[in-house]
Amino acid sequence: MPLIEVHNLEKIYSEGETKTRALCGVSFDVEAGEFVAVMGPSGSGKSTLLHILGFLDRQTKGSYLFDGKELNEYTDNEVARVRNEKMGFVFQSFNLLARTSVLENVKLPLLYSTTPQSKWETLAKKAIDQVGLSHRLNHLTSQLSGGEKQRVAIARALINEPKIIFADEPTGNLDSKSGSGVMEIIGDLNNQGHTIILITHETYTAQYAQRIITLRDGEIESDHKVDQRRAGKENFIK
Amino acid sequence: MTLKNSFKTAIKGLRANKSRSALTILGIIIGITSIILIMSLGKGAQELILNQVRGLGSATIIIEPGREPKGPSDFSAFFTDSLKEREVQALLNPSNVPGLESLSPIVLVSGTVAYQNEVHNFSVVGASELLAQIVNVYPETGQLFSDEQTQDLSAVAVIGYEVKDKLFGESDAIGETIKIKNKAFKVFGVFPKKGQVGMLDVDNTIIIPYTTAQKYLAGVNYYQEIIAKAKTEALVPQTVEDIKITLRNLHNITDPAKDDFHVVTQEDIAQRVGMVTSILTIFLSAIAAISLVVGGIGIMNIMLVSVTERTREIGLRKALGATTKNILTQFLLESVILTLLGGVIGILLGIFFSFVSALILSKVVGSGWQFAISIQAILLGLGVSAFVGLVFGLYPAQQASKKSPIEALRYE
Incomplete structure (x- = not known):
């Protein structure tokens, strides 16, 4: 059973009289362990798709089965719970809490989880170690570089051992060196078995994925495997 | 969470x-x-x-003329002359009010008080010598006027601590003559510093015989108030009842709603x-x-x-x-x-x-x-x-x- 099954997904935004069709019948599956990049120019609907896939929004029409269950059958509280336990998010603008330490930021999802508090410290340190920031544990996020901030965000996304990680333009605010560092970590996570959906408009970044779905005007333009997958320590050129 | x-x-x-x-x-x-x-x-x-x-003492009973005021602005009933010598005599009869220990009529006078060049306003209270016993304040120097002096309408006064201080300063007051509303009074005694006792600011008060106050200063033949004391605190309710019955009989009142007097206890005031x-x-x-x-x-x-x-x-x-x-x-x-x-x-x-x-x-x-x-x-x-x-x-x-x-x- 695929982790994600999307069938004829539509999203219409209505603002007064004007209706904008952001997604017009998108269908695809994602298997557990896959690394899928969603590409497309701005306005193609990729952010809308990510929001629905990430349980941050609901579709207007069509079906979206996550882990075998239709999104519309989840209550609001269940949606929050799925986001907390089964999904991890990495955003373009990091979205870390200011004036708060790296450790506290990474612990944040645990606050809303059922994980006993005695385990929080260990889990957070493990996740921070995975992104190579153990030496920055007690630094405030404002003292970190962009690349480091994004690595904190990845650690935060990892902490609840999610089934899937959504990364929305994770390298968008980074220079190419930090960007490649972040993409290497994401690639490694995929190698360790994490399912990853990456939103990007950079072809180079997309080539870390196994498969690229290209959207245009709310429809899938192409869906193909990546022949020469970028991984490891290759030079990252923007 | x-x-x-x-x-x-x-x-x-x-x-x-x-x-x-x-x-x-x-x-x-x-x-x-x-x-x-x-x-x-x-x-x-x-x-x-x-x-x-409470300084008044829990056994103190105050009898005021007029019916009980119905509200804070109900003054109309205050100014009646229903309490006179006849009422006092009736109350003093032990067969009428057995629980009564003592009482003193009260006549209030307003006016200036002068000694040589010092002129001040103090409250002047006409009372009997028993007032001292009721409010438990006795002169520190000098003495109270006597019952005879009250009967004789003597012009004598016992003054409060502040009165003495303002009029005489450090010098001796006993035997000196002060003028109350231009009538000469001889100072007989000085009270110690006592502060407020009930409604009475003892330190700023001059006590004179009530008879003298009535005749020479106020020009009235009634009392503004009768202050009384029951023998014990336990006797207060019974004494209040006896006072009411005595006065009603005296005034031929059958309906308590038509009382031309009212009785207040220390407890009432406190409430x-x-x-x-x-x-x-x-x-x-x-x-x-x-x-x-x-x-x-x-x-x-x-x-x-x-x-x-x-x-x-x-x-x-x-x-x-x-x-x-x-x-x-x-x-x-x-x-x-x-x-x-x-x-x-x-x-x-x-x-x-x-x-x-x-x-x-x-x-x-x-x-x-x-x-x-x-x-x-x-x-x-x-x-x-x-x-x-x-x-x-x-x-x-x-x-x-x-x-x-x-x-x-x-x-x-």
Whole structure:
């Protein structure tokens, strides 16, 4: 059973009289362990798709089965719970809490989880170690570089051992060196078995994925495997 | 999410804006401080007046002319001449009022009092020598006038401590002649410093024989009041009844509603005073409560600003799994913690200012003023501040919790 099954997904935004069709019948599956990049120019609907896939929004029409269950059958509280336990998010603008330490930021999802508090410290340190920031544990996020901030965000996304990680333009605010560092970590996570959906408009970044779905005007333009997958320590050129 | 963690999160949120949080709760601090202070002063004043009333002695009974006033502005019944020598004689008959120990008619006189070049206004009270026994104040130097002097309409006076001080200063007053409304009186005795006893400010009072007061100063043949004392406190109710029956028989009154006199005990006065000061305290506290409403609006205002400022944070928290309820709790707790903190500071400040006021007031009004703070006032302060936080924090917290995560994350 695929982790994600999307069938004829539509999203219409209505603002007064004007209706904008952001997604017009998108269908695809994602298997557990896959690394899928969603590409497309701005306005193609990729952010809308990510929001629905990430349980941050609901579709207007069509079906979206996550882990075998239709999104519309989840209550609001269940949606929050799925986001907390089964999904991890990495955003373009990091979205870390200011004036708060790296450790506290990474612990944040645990606050809303059922994980006993005695385990929080260990889990957070493990996740921070995975992104190579153990030496920055007690630094405030404002003292970190962009690349480091994004690595904190990845650690935060990892902490609840999610089934899937959504990364929305994770390298968008980074220079190419930090960007490649972040993409290497994401690639490694995929190698360790994490399912990853990456939103990007950079072809180079997309080539870390196994498969690229290209959207245009709310429809899938192409869906193909990546022949020469970028991984490891290759030079990252923007 | 446990309540403990909700608390921690809320406190972190407040700490991020320390000076703003501090300024926000100023309104609450001021409101609670004034309520505590007013309640404490009210209680202090009440205790002070009640102590003075009790100073009269629990066996004291006051008989006043006219029916019982129906309200604070019902003066009409006061000015009657229903209490005269005939009534006094009837009350003094042991077969009529067996519980009565002693009584003294009271005639009040207003007018200037002069000694050489010193001219002042003091209250001049015409009474019998038994007044000293009833209110338990005896001259420190000199002596009381005697019963004979009262019968003879003698022009003699016993003066209070302040009267002596103002008219004579350090020099001896006994045997000197003072002029009350231009009539010469010989000073017979001086009372010690005593302060207020019941309605009587002994220190600023001159006592003269009531007969003299009636004839030469007031020009009346009735009494403004008869002050009496029962033999024991237990006999007070029976004595009051006996006094009423005696006077009714004397005045041929069958319907108690048509009484042309009324009888007040020390307990009655204490109750009235207690009620008046309580009403005053409640009234003043209500005014202070207005500042709490203003403070509450301040809290709401700042919380709304905070919610807007932290839109992204709210979006993030939701994306990471926070439920609507989690967000609501967090912001509600922030405002309740703010107001409770303001409440605690206000209570401490209120206690401090009450204490300082008590120190100052005890210097002004004498040792009678006690520092008084009640547990009820403290609990009320805490309750009210938490309530203000809940009420005024609810709307901003709801606004926060309703934010959609995508909109919130997109917010710049």
